[in-house]
Amino acid sequence: MNCYQIMAVRILDRGKSAVEVQRVLTEHGCAILTRLGLHDQSVPGTCSPSGLLVLQLCCDADTSAGLEKKLNSLDGVKAKLVDLSD
Template sequence: MNCYQIMAVRIADRGKSAVEVQRILTEYGCSIMTRLGLHDQSTPGTCSPSGLLVLQLCCDAEISKELEKKLSALEGVKAKLADLSD
């Protein structure tokens, strides 16, 4: 099991994609050790339509690649995996 994997997920339209992204993240919930959600809040009291998720994964490489592929298959969602293990 590799816990030195970081995945960045860019969501272009959170209103359109958030439900499906959340469903996929829930499916892989046991492999996600840390989740950080970022969005631009340039106007107080409003949310940006785009966002960025940073995930720390703790799982086998096959599982993290599968998660990356499923997220990237969604319209307006781009996922990139960085494996920092030796």
């Protein structure tokens, strides 16, 4: 079990992709220790169409690689895994 994995997920069109991204994250919910969602709010009271998720994963390498692959298969979504373990 490796809890030193961070995944950054960029969502280009939250309106189009959010439901599918949430479905994939729910499938892998037991592997996600921390989830932080960020979006650009350059105009107060509005939401940017794009966003960034930062995930701390606590799982084996196959699980994190599978999550990264599934997220990258979605249109308008780019995921990148960083493994900080020894």
